[in-house]
Structures are given as structure tokens and as C-alpha cells.
Amino acid sequence: MSDVLENLRDLGAREYDKTGFPRLLRAGGLLIGIFVVGTLGYWSAAPPEYTLLDCAYMTTITLTTVGYGEVIPVEGNSSLEAFTIGLIIAGMGIMLYFVSSLTAFIIEGELRDLIRMRRMDREIDKLENHLIICGIGKTGVHVLREVLQSNQPCVVIERSRGRIDEELEELGEEFLYIVGDATHDNVLQHAGIERATGLIASLGNDRDNLFVTITARSLNEKVRIVSRGEHPEAEQKFKMAGATSVIYTNVLGGLRMAAEAIRPEVTTFLDLMMQDHEHYRRVEELPVPNNSPLIGLTIRDTRIRQHTDALVIAVYREQDGEYIFNPGPDYEITTGTKLIVLTLVDDIETLEALIRGEL
Known part of the structure; x- marks a missing residue:
């Protein structure tokens, strides 16, 4: 084999x-x-x-x-x-x-x-703890733009140099890229797969995305792999190959169209929240390390609202895999916690510094 x-x-x-x-x-x-x-x-x-x-x-x-x-x-x-x-x-x-x-x-x-x-x-x-984006076609180009707007370090792997040039001109800003085939070991190694925190496989078909998943998992056992999928029945194959999650763009598109028809104000609100370029907001996850000064404090005492306008909308507990939605101000932060916050992208560095005890 x-x-x-x-x-x-x-x-x-x-x-x-x-x-x-x-x-x-x-x-x-x-x-x-x-x-x-x-x-x-x-x-x-x-x-x-x-x-x-x-x-x-x-x-x-x-x-x-x-x-x-x-x-x-x-x-x-x-x-x-x-x-x-x-x-x-x-x-x-x-x-x-x-x-x-x-x-x-x-x-x-x-x-x-x-x-x-x-x-x-x-x-x-x-680069360290960066994302690798494999393919910037119809789906991957939106992945790239979202990652760049979120100020996340990334590397693009794309077969077509012309496609990269088009996107460079369209965005009007530079990004790191490799012209090559993401299914090859040496190309992924060039992109720093051993040091990456995540890989997004958004190539044109399930076969290529599956092979990228296999190759990436063989090179890095811990990297989070998110793959684009065309056929939901192939999900088990992706999971067996090492994918952390599989996103079916056709399914998501259908759900979005239904939501637009049934709950138009909600979808409009979410679009405005995510696409307001003057006040760019994101739902972000912030791991709280065991040596953080926030351990043992309540959400009220963390002073998150004093330094930012971030809202803690959920807490994820790693020890039992449970999500606490809309935690109250008296919720106590424990070890193995991730804060799920709605925040301005510009405030993310401030929040990370607060978690490290630098504020």
C-alpha cells in the first residue's frame, strides 16, 4: 500500500x-x-x-x-x-x-x-502555527480572503500561476504562495506542513482533496485538516484518511438559501456583522492555558469588557467536550477551557495578551 x-x-x-x-x-x-x-x-x-x-x-x-x-x-x-x-x-x-x-x-x-x-x-x-490553503478556485478564493481578513498567517498552494496572479491583482495585497501540486509531499513540506496548525483542502474534486488529506496526515499527525467535499456519502472516507472535518459547499449553499427565505433579517444581520470592513467582527476561539491568570476568575472579573467590546458567547470545556452557551458573568473559568467570543478582529491581540496576563 x-x-x-x-x-x-x-x-x-x-x-x-x-x-x-x-x-x-x-x-x-x-x-x-x-x-x-x-x-x-x-x-x-x-x-x-x-x-x-x-x-x-x-x-x-x-x-x-x-x-x-x-x-x-x-x-x-x-x-x-x-x-x-x-x-x-x-x-x-x-x-x-x-x-x-x-x-x-x-x-x-x-x-x-x-x-x-x-x-x-x-x-x-x-512561519509557525500557520494555515495552508490548497487551491484557490471558486471555493478556495473565499477561504483565502477570509483568512487574510482575519490576520491569520497562511500559505497558498495553487497549480496555476495565472490564478495566483489574478488573485494578487484582485486583492491588491501580497500573500505567500507556492506554485505546485498539493498532493506531493515535497510541496507540502515546502509550505511547512510540519509546523502548520491547520490545512484547508479546497481543490476541484473529492479525489484530489482526499489525496491531499492522506498526504498531509502522513506528514503531520496533529494538524487540523478541513476538506471541501462534493458527495456527502464520501465523508467516511475523508475521516478515515485523516480529515478533521469535511465541508460540503453544496449543502451549505442550500441551507443558506433556505435561511435567506425563512429568516431574512437574521441572515442580513450576520452578513453585516461579518462583512462590515470598518468594524470587522469574527467569532473567535481563544484557548486559556493552564498558567493563565484568568484561571479561577469569573467572566466578570476577567476585565474582558474593560479592554475590548468582545462578548463571551460560549465556553468549551476540553475535559468533557461540553459547550456552555451564553455563560453568565459569574461563570468560573477552569483549566482546559476555550472561550468562544464575538469580537473585533483588531481586538484579538488584546484578548490574547489579557489571557497571557500581559494587561
Whole structure:
């Protein structure tokens, strides 16, 4: 089974970098190759009094067509004449290929793209406790925008460089990304899967999302994996593969349409709350560590309302998996607690500092 999975992971080409750098490397390799062939060819065919440096010089002036004069006499030597003709024809083609590749690399902005990709790689290597978003198609693009608006560190993995460029232009802001196939181990490792706190698989079909789930779970046993699903009957397969939860966009869309028809004011209120860009609010979960000064305090005594306008709408107790909805001001916070709050995104850092005892 492991051999089959490994073979499947190796299907398809890795697309880390869409710049012309690989083409430039190929052109440079061909140029070095024709230079070595020319030098060794002259050295083997020329009279013994000519050194290897003479042969290299002869190759250089032949390839560059500078016409400084022949160091090694060619006229009258049929083998050298034939070799020189072949070297000129092959060399001119390779030189043109190298010059065009170098020009495209510099003039068309590919050098700038390469520098940007290298800088981005360094930033990705520094990330910890981040999200990995696999695919920014019709569903993934909304995931990305929500994550960016929530100020969460993230990395996007997308096969299409054109799709990334479209979203960069649409958003008007930079985000970290990798052009590649999220089903490959090396691409997920490049995105820092070992250090990530969550992965969102939003590729175009269940097969790809299932394979991303399998691959990610094999690389990180603790990461939270949220996968997009098309067919609810496949949920058990996703769970067996390691998915923490599966979201069926068609089901959610249907429920939203029904809610819009039955409870229009409620849905409008939620939309306004979530999409007010001047006062951007979110329902956020805030873990309370065991050494937090909030342990043993009531919600009233935490001073949450003094520092923010956050509302504690629920408490999750990890020890028994129970949710306490709408806890009163006298509810006492215990170890293994997560606070579920409705808060401004800008207040999240203040709340985290309060939980750590820094306020």
C-alpha cells in the first residue's frame, strides 16, 4: 500500500517556479557543453604542438565569430574544416538560444520574479502555527480572503500561476504562495506542513482533496485538516484518511438559501456583522492555558469588557467536550477551557495578551 501511495505522489511534474530560470540553466548547460566539445575536438584533431589553451581559444573565437584569426590552421585540413563547420552551425544556434533566454530572463521581469520567489521561500521557512490553503478556485478564493481578513498567517498552494496572479491583482495585497501540486509531499513540506496548525483542502474534486488529506496526515499527525467535499456519502472516507472535518459547499449553499427565505433579517444581520470592513467582527476561539491568570476568575472579573467590546458567547470545556452557551458573568473559568467570543478582529491581540496576563 505504501508503494502505491508513493507512486501516486510522484505523478505529475512539480511546478514550484514558473520563471524562465530553468530554461536559462539549460541554455547555459548547452553553451558549456558545446565549448567543451569544441575544445576537445580541436585538441584531438590539431597537431600536437597546440596546447589545450590554444584549442579553447580557437573554440571561443569560432563560437563568438569575432574573427581574430585562426590560432590553429584549418585550411587544407579536411577533418578540421568539417569539424569547424559543424561547430559554427551548432554553436550559433546555441548562442542564439542562450542570448534569447538571458534577455527574456532579465527584460521580461523573470529575474524580478525569481528574486521575489526566493524571498518568499525564506518567509515561508519562518512561519509557525500557520494555515495552508490548497487551491484557490471558486471555493478556495473565499477561504483565502477570509483568512487574510482575519490576520491569520497562511500559505497558498495553487497549480496555476495565472490564478495566483489574478488573485494578487484582485486583492491588491501580497500573500505567500507556492506554485505546485498539493498532493506531493515535497510541496507540502515546502509550505511547512510540519509546523502548520491547520490545512484547508479546497481543490476541484473529492479525489484530489482526499489525496491531499492522506498526504498531509502522513506528514503531520496533529494538524487540523478541513476538506471541501462534493458527495456527502464520501465523508467516511475523508475521516478515515485523516480529515478533521469535511465541508460540503453544496449543502451549505442550500441551507443558506433556505435561511435567506425563512429568516431574512437574521441572515442580513450576520452578513453585516461579518462583512462590515470598518468594524470587522469574527467569532473567535481563544484557548486559556493552564498558567493563565484568568484561571479561577469569573467572566466578570476577567476585565474582558474593560479592554475590548468582545462578548463571551460560549465556553468549551476540553475535559468533557461540553459547550456552555451564553455563560453568565459569574461563570468560573477552569483549566482546559476555550472561550468562544464575538469580537473585533483588531481586538484579538488584546484578548490574547489579557489571557497571557500581559494587561
